[in-house]
Amino acid sequence: QKEVEQNSGPLSVPEGAIASLNCTYSDRGSQSFFWYRQYSGKSPELIMFIYSNGDKEDGRFTAQLNKASQYVSLLIRDSQPSDSATYLCAVTATTDSWGKLQFGAGTQVVVTP
Amino acid sequence: GAGVSQTPSNKVTEKGKYVELRCDPISGHTALYWYRQSLGQGPEFLIYFQGTGAADDSGLPNDRFFAVRPEGSVSTLKIQRTERGDSAVYLCASSLTSLRFNEQFFGPGTRLTVL
Numbered sequence: 062q063k064e065v066e067q068n069s070g071p072l073s074v075p076e077g078a079i080a081s082l083n084c085t086y087s088d089r090g091s092q093s094f095f096w097y098r099q100y101s102g103k104s105p106e107l108i109m110f111i112y113s114n115g116d117k118e119d120g121r122f123t124a125q126l127n128k129a130s131q132y133v134s135l136l137i138r139d140s141q142p143s144d145s146a147t148y149l150c151a152v153t154a155t156t157d158s159w160g161k162l163q164f165g166a167g168t169q170v171v172v173t174p
Numbered sequence: 175g176a177g178v179s180q181t182p183s184n185k186v187t188e189k190g191k192y193v194e195l196r197c198d199p200i201s202g203h204t205a206l207y208w209y210r211q212s213l214g215q216g217p218e219f220l221i222y223f224q225g226t227g228a229a230d231d232s233g234l235p236n237d238r239f240f241a242v243r244p245e246g247s248v249s250t251l252k253i254q255r256t257e258r259g260d261s262a263v264y265l266c267a268s269s270l271t272s273l274r275f276n277e278q279f280f281g282p283g284t285r286l287t288v289l
Contacts, residue, residue, distance in 0.1 A: 104263075
């Protein structure tokens with residue numbers, strides 16, 4: 062079982078709709094959760110981070126964390142063609158190595174005009 | 175500089191050769207991380223530094239891989255006796271600290287191709 066799992070997609074979303082991405086993780090001790098966006102041929106770009114249970118909103122993005130169920134999700138509202146990218150979920154590995162991020166394989170999002 | 179920089183952007187080498195990849199973190203960031211990413215996969219952790227010392231090198235695949243950060247700023251990832259399986263994009267990231275809550279910012283990466 063992979064430690065961080067994401068649906069690989071592609072997730073096809075009409076322009077203006079909501080894209081919903083999910084991520085589950087296996088390490089119950091994980092404390093920090095991140096969403097990165099990666100355009101083809103580019104490096105990951107941090108778009109959201111969340112540390113507490115609940116929702117966190119930043120512009121069109123909302124991150125949701127449920128530690129009891131060990132999942133974190135990302136909602137993208139009013140999706141635009143420029144949101145077409147691969148979205149990577151990342152989780153800190155253990156309580157004694159805060160710096161070590163474990164990544165999922167990413168979910169490809171395609172926003173269609 | 176404004177962001178993390180990495181050199182070279184591309185490196186092509188032959189099997190068995192030695193390579194060095196350089197990373198210059200965001201000014202003021204004390205923590206520095208190395209990952210590598212293969213096509214279709216998420217980044218895979220290699221090592222991270224807090225200051226000059228390696229805080230966690232558990233991701234280095236074998237003893238052909240070594241990294242240093244002698245002055246707590248620039249870091250060099252060194253790969254000896256390269257193998258075709260080492261081909262990947264090597265990503266460097268930095269953060270203010272490596273404490274419990276840290277946001278890591280990535281550089282553009284070095285694409286390593288071993289022929």
